[in-house]
Amino acid sequence: MDPSTSAQDVMRCDLCETSVVQVYCKTCHINLCRACMGEHVFDDLSKPHKIVDFKDRKSTLLYPGCTSHAKEQCEMYCKQCDIPVCLCCLASKHHLGHEFSKVLQIVDEKKDNIIKEKNELNDAIYPTYQDIASDVQNRMSQLEKEYGDLSTAITKHGEDWHREIDKLVQKLKAEVDEMKNTQLQTLQKHLDEINKTMSDIKEEINSVETAIDTNDLSELFSFKSNVPRFINLPHKIIPLLPKFIPGKIHQEELSKLFGALSPSSLTSDKNGYSMKTTQKSPEAGSSAPVKQMLDEPETVTTIYTGYGELYKVACLSDEEIWTSGLNSTMKLYSINQGSLLKSITTKSGNRPYDIAVTKSGDLVYTDYSNRTVNIVKNEKIEEVIRLQNWGPHGVCSTSSGDLLVIMDSDDYKQTKVVRYSGSTEKQTIQFDDKGEPLYFFDIYIKYITENRNLDICVSDIEAKAVVVVNQAGKLRFRYTGHTSAPKNKPFDPLGITTDSQSHILTADNSNNCVHIIDQDGQFLRYIECGLSVLWGLCTDTNDNLLVAQIGNKQVKKIKYLQ
Known part of the structure; x- marks a missing residue:
């Protein structure tokens, strides 16, 4: 048979070359049909032929072939020469007086x-x-x-x-x-x-x-x-x-x-870094100065935004914040003066589902209805990502400059997180190690952020959980709220952010508070401060928390760390 035309042909017996292979000789490493099996065994009775079904052939260890004796397998190992050897080698003068072990022991x-x-x-x-x-x-x-x-x-x-x-x-x-x-x-x-x-x-x-x-x-x-x-x-x-x-x-x-x-x-x-040990220490994952929590968080200032319904807030700097609500306008406010500095309208006229600020200070927003992720540069809107059969919900800019986008399929049967470098897809996070979905399939919006230890944190309101995976997408934990919630209502996580201490903060809409947990999912405390119907969160470089309240259209700036 011409090899150039036989790519799709079934495997044939190595002896007759016509019948389909059915068994495998472990001793001689050849494929056989059942008709040729007896001929093969009786052709060389000096060997203990081990015949198995062809499908079981891969369970056979492939011993190295001897370089000195053709067709011999090396089942022993010479410790002095540090090489595998066959039985003929053992009897030769080359290994006289040497110490031997079985190959499998060395393996x-x-x-x-x-x-x-x-x-x-x-x-x-x-x-x-x-x-x-x-x-x-x-x-x-x-x-x-x-x-x-x-x-x-x-x-x-x-x-x-x-x-x-x-x-x-x-x-x-x-x-x-x-x-x-x-x-x-x-x-x-x-x-x-x-x-x-x-x-x-x-x-x-x-x-x-x-x-x-x-x-x-x-x-x-x-x-x-x-x-x-x-x-x-x-x-x-x-x-x-x-x-x-x-x-x-x-x-x-x-x-x-x-x-x-x-x-x-x-x-x-050159001595600035030391190799990490396998023992965990309290300082692992954080080199920032340790800050203690205030006994009572305090409201620093309040900014009135004028939205019909206020959803999101994102820090441009310690003095300026971007906001978005139910309409298509995104507004930039001065925190200290409470004044409107700039307004940007989405390219499609749809409301943005989420907003974020990149490392370079550009505004990013998701357009769920238009299936796009967009960036605002010099007040001009550029389409960065256009999706097919998926709608983008939350977005965040990572420490490496990538974008993390959480999205739902159009049939609401799948949810996943995708990492983008520019418009190039680099990573998809969707299932755990058991093949189970990490995130709940639904039409409810989900938000996403990156922690300082590079964990990826998602607030999944329908699952009533904060889902945290590591940088590789492996599930670390799910936080499902705390029993002492202020109003004793089910946990409804919405906006999510992190701070310099690797704390994870998430808005709990039903309990009118913010939950603070550590990077391993342990509950630390609540922030209340008279919050009402809260939604979006962000932190500035000084670890002040900014909270968008949907009902009263206000952004509160709250100090909670010393």
């Missing part, structure tokens, strides 16, 4: 070592790189804040000098931006390298698992570990900020007297 030892390496990759090395990536991201966020403070100081000093020194102020601020961008680019490159290594670690884990599961012992013995490559951790890059040194006002030598920026720099500390 067990090697698999034990590989499993240990897999555990080290999963439990220590990869989590360490996760922490390093989180540390770099936190430093980048802190760098943004501190450079912002630096720019503010320069601006305040420049106000005293009036128009004569405006150009100088702008020049110095440009230098600040250039220094900031240079350091951020360096940190971003560092982060990209870390993420690349993390990806390599995942590939190594897959290779290890393949080696563990293989029946091909030749492949097993050829397995080479790459773990040492990942043990040497990257240097810790610590940005050193310049200082602004103000001078006294003097008409002469204006540039010198106004002040100058000290040079900025980045240092690299």
Whole structure:
């Protein structure tokens, strides 16, 4: 039969080459029909032929072939030479006086070592790189804040000098931006390298698992570990900020007297990180300063929005918030002054189901009716994602710049979370390890956020639960409320957000309160503060909570951490 035309042909007996294969000889590793089985066995009675059904052939371990003796299998292992050997090798002079073990005994030892390496990759090395990536991201966020403070100081000093020194102020601020961008680019490159290594670690884990599961012992013995490559951790890059040194006002030598920026720099500390141990500590997953909760949360300010029904709030900064409600208009408000700064109308005229702010400060919104996710750049709306047969509900921007979107199928029979980089789908989260749906199928809106430990948190009102999975999409826990709810009503989670302590905060509409749980799902406390028919939540960089109240159209800013 021509091999080029036989791709779809059934497997044939290796002896007669005509009958369909039915059995398999484990000893000789050949396929046989039942008619040829007897001929094969009696053709060579020197071997103990082991005949099994063809479908059971894969359960047979494939011993390595001997490189010195053709057609012989290596069932023993020479410890001095560190190689598999056959029975003929044992009788030869080459291994005279050597110590031997059965191959299967060595296989067990090697698999034990590989499993240990897999555990080290999963439990220590990869989590360490996760922490390093989180540390770099936190430093980048802190760098943004501190450079912002630096720019503010320069601006305040420049106000005293009036128009004569405006150009100088702008020049110095440009230098600040250039220094900031240079350091951020360096940190971003560092982060990209870390993420690349993390990806390599995942590939190594897959290779290890393949080696563990293989029946091909030749492949097993050829397995080479790459773990040492990942043990040497990257240097810790610590940005050193310049200082602004103000001078006294003097008409002469204006540039010198106004002040100058000290040079900025980045240092690299190879001992800055340490390998994560498999033992959990209270500090695991968080490098932010520990903040204690106030005995009684307090309302800082209230912003009246004028919506018919107010649903969502998203922080642009510590001074400005985006809001959305039942109509198609999204409004930007000043928190301190309570004044309307800007309005944006959705491209389709539909109301936005959810809003979020990206790392770069752009507004993102979902249009459920139009099946799109959109971004507002310079007051122009761009369609980022268009879905087919799915409607987007909640959206959030992650620490890596991706978008997480939770969506329902048009027939309301499926719900899933999808991670996008731009418009490219990177990850889908839909089922648990048992193949069961993670999220309830319904038409009710669901909201989503990312925690500082990269967990993905979804408020599922129909399931009456907050569903939390890790970055890989594996279920960590479901929080279904607390028995001491203020009104003793069922848990109705809506808006959801997180803070610098990795707390998860979710609005409970039926009990007019906010639940605070830790990153492992343990209940901590309620926030009430006179809240009524609350819906959307967000936190600013100082861990103040902003709550959108649907009934009275107000956003409350609440302080709950010291």
